Amino acid sequence: MKILTVDDSALSRKRFISTPLRESGYEVFEAVNGADGLVKFAEHNPDCVLTDLLMPVMDGFSFVEQLRKQGYKGPIIVLSADIQRTSRERIESLGISSFINKPFEAETLLREVNAALHSVLEAQTLNEEELRCH
Secondary structure, three states: EEEEEEEOOHHHHHHHHHHHHHOOOOEEEEEEOOOHHHHHHHHHHEEEEEOOOOOOOOOOHHHHHHHOOOOOOOOOEEEOOOHHHHHHHHHHEEEEEEEEEEOOOHHHHHHHHHHHHHHHHHHHHHHHHHHOOO
């Protein structure tokens, strides 16, 4: 399964996000901000998106808004040190799957990604069964 990770911190993106995901068998694509994330999203059509909130050029709020406007209904997991209630409420109103506070453990990241992708696979299976029944 393909995952897009969007974070302006190279250390966070590579060491704490991409490495554990790749070691778990995921194909991972990286973007440095929301604008770059939209380009990489269009190029790779990921199954799941992970994003930070506070980034230059285009922040995570605008990035998620654009993905939803484009019709992406897949899982979006936010990884952020921004723990303000208003920020969390704003991003949750866009239908994210999960919010993980930084710093986090690799196990937490993998658990949330696995759960989000499991729900996508279940929905696909139900849709396929529905189509066969008609």
